[in-house]
Amino acid sequence: MTAVYVVLGIAGLFILISMVRSGRFFSALIITALQGITALFSADFIGSFIGVNLSVNAFTITLSALGGIPAVILLLISGVLFR
DSSP states (O other): OHHHHHHHHHHHHHHHHHHHHHTOHHHHHHHHHHHHHHHHHHHHHHHHHHTOOOOOSHHHHHHHHHHOHHHHHHHHHHHHHTO
């Protein structure tokens, strides 16, 4: 489980660095948060049909808002691996 946190931390760091470099930090942050939360709810809805369940709670919403789509993908992978 520690490896998942390390990978999520590195992915989040790269996302934040790219946002700062773009010059539009806040708009990029809002767009990433909306994409991540939408992906989380979509993955939860679609995952219920195929047997992969993501629990939507404060931790997963915060993680998907900060990490975007890569965080949701890693949540799905960790959900499948640590089932």
